[in-house]
Amino acid sequence: MGLAQEIITVSQLNENIKYILEETFGFVWVEGEISNLRRPQSGHVYFTLKDDKSQIRAVYFKQFGRYRQGVSFELEEGLHILCRAKVSVYTPRGEYQLIVESAEPRGVGALQKLFEQLKAKLAAEGLFDEKYKKTIPFLPRIIGVITSPSGAVIKDILNITARRFPSVDLIIAPVRVQGAEATREIVQALRNLHADGRTEVIIIARGGGSLEDLAPFNDEMLAREIFHSSIPIVSAVGHETDFTICDFVADLRAPTPSAAAELVVPEREELLKKLQKLDDRIKVGLLRCVEEKKDELDELKTRLRDPRRLLAGWQIHLDVLRDRLKTAFHHIEKNLYTDLRQRELRLLHQSPARKIEEKKEKINNIGRNMRRIFSGRLAFYNEQLRRTAVVLESLSPLNVLRRGYSITRGMAGNAVIRRADELRVGDDVNIRLAEGSIDARVKKVSRG
Numbered sequence: 001m002g003l004a005q006e007i008i009t010v011s012q013l014n015e016n017i018k019y020i021l022e023e024t025f026g027f028v029w030v031e032g033e034i035s036n037l038r039r040p041q042s043g044h045v046y047f048t049l050k051d052d053k054s055q056i057r058a059v060y061f062k063q064f065g066r067y068r069q070g071v072s073f074e075l076e077e078g079l080h081i082l083c084r085a086k087v088s089v090y091t092p093r094g095e096y097q098l099i100v101e102s103a104e105p106r107g108v109g110a111l112q113k114l115f116e117q118l119k120a121k122l123a124a125e126g127l128f129d130e131k132y133k134k135t136i137p138f139l140p141r142i143i144g145v146i147t148s149p150s151g152a153v154i155k156d157i158l159n160i161t162a163r164r165f166p167s168v169d170l171i172i173a174p175v176r177v178q179g180a181e182a183t184r185e186i187v188q189a190l191r192n193l194h195a196d197g198r199t200e201v202i203i204i205a206r207g208g209g210s211l212e213d214l215a216p217f218n219d220e221m222l223a224r225e226i227f228h229s230s231i232p233i234v235s236a237v238g239h240e241t242d243f244t245i246c247d248f249v250a251d252l253r254a255p256t257p258s259a260a261a262e263l264v265v266p267e268r269e270e271l272l273k274k275l276q277k278l279d280d281r282i283k284v285g286l287l288r289c290v291e292e293k294k295d296e297l298d299e300l301k302t303r304l305r306d307p308r309r310l311l312a313g314w315q316i317h318l319d320v321l322r323d324r325l326k327t328a329f330h331h332i333e334k335n336l337y338t339d340l341r342q343r344e345l346r347l348l349h350q351s352p353a354r355k356i357e358e359k360k361e362k363i364n365n366i367g368r369n370m371r372r373i374f375s376g377r378l379a380f381y382n383e384q385l386r387r388t389a390v391v392l393e394s395l396s397p398l399n400v401l402r403r404g405y406s407i408t409r410g411m412a413g414n415a416v417i418r419r420a421d422e423l424r425v426g427d428d429v430n431i432r433l434a435e436g437s438i439d440a441r442v443k444k445v446s447r448g
Contacts, residue, residue, distance in 0.1 A: 018089035025087040031105035039078045058098040080106045111211045115218050127227045127249050132233040134251045138202050142169045144199035146189045149174035153257045160261035165268045182216035187225045201232045205257035208239035217244040236260035259447050401434035420447050
């Protein structure tokens with residue numbers, strides 16, 4: 001061994017190899033099948049990536065798990081993936097390995113596996129629950145359409161909406177519906193329509209295709225964007241037999257884009273026919289109601305007692321009382337006069353002058369007292385009569401109506417309305433005035 005030859009340790013050798021590998025290869029794209037998968041408590045994933053001729057160790061650290069920068073699906077034994085990784089060396093054992101930064105499934109089987117994993121995950125979180133589904137508006141004025149600007153899909157939607165309801169406006173958000181950038185464009189289109197603020201319902205549409213073609217609509221980011229949308233969303237992706245994650249999380253799934261246009265836009269002619277039928281039914285109902293109310297009013301008129309007749313009865317009774325009072329007064333006066341004559345005769349027979357004068361004075365006083373008493377009673381009965389007449393006059397419904405008041409009855413049930421909260425806007429009422437009545441409809445209700 002020459003003295004000039006450099007001697008290095010095993011660790012130094014492995015470090016040098018690690019440096020050379022990392023500087024030479026950097027990031028590489030490697031495709032293979034997962035085997036020997038292990039998940040220790042650290043949260044990292046260790047596995048072997050192999051093909052039919054060779055294999056290499058690989059590790060996926062949990063800190064790389066950010067969405068779209070890591071692995072958005074569960075790594076499983078036997079899954080075929082394409083991963084972006086750095087080539088490195090694990091120096092303690094002198095083994096080179098791949099440090100995986102991101103991965104995506106490869107092949108139809110892998111895509112189907114990814115679809116099932118994401119579907120189960122979102123279903124467990126409740127993103128497909130019916131209680132979160134928003135109602136599609138009956139007749140939207142503006143519809144947002146997210147789809148490819150070329151092809152049969154957008155033409156079908158335009159033709160169907162124009163035929164069914166020409167006045168409905170469409171805001172078309174052109175996007176790619178296939179490829180790696182499709183999902184990002186669809187999500188951005190959703191955000192743009194929300195920011196615009198005019199759209200009342202959104203249709204996400206594309207034609208049929210393979211599982212790879214429909215991959216952008218099986219994306220978790222798009223699913224969550226749809227779930228959090230404040231605008232109802234209709235999914236019309238693929239043919240009737242195709243199902244995507246977008247279909248499950250949307251507020252309504254249409255079997256085809258053409259069916260989506262028919263579900264969102266009602267047919268104008270059919271609506272006009274229904275409105276005409278409803279209008280005819282309302283007119284017939286109103287005429288029937290008016291006739292019934294007229295009959296009820298005629299019946300009430302016959303049953304209502306005239307207050308003037310009641311007042312006339314009290315007036316007659318008052319005249320009878322007045323006559324009886326006068327008769328009683330005259331009778332008392334006559335009796336007193338008779339008594340006085342008898343006393344005079346007795347005085348004449350006895351002829352005591354002083355007693356005569358005393359008796360005369362006493363009689364005069366009695367006469368004055370009697371007249372005062374009778375005058376007071378007469379005034380009392382006259383006042384009582386006046387008060388009774390005033391009470392009767394105030395109780396007269398016609399008098400209340402003449403002072404500007406009215407009686408309001410509801411058309412339904414003919415009940416007298418005493419409080420504002422017994423009515424709602426649009427209710428029909430009948431208002432009885434001092435002369436005549438008015439049928440009216442409530443436009444505003446003020447309580448309190």
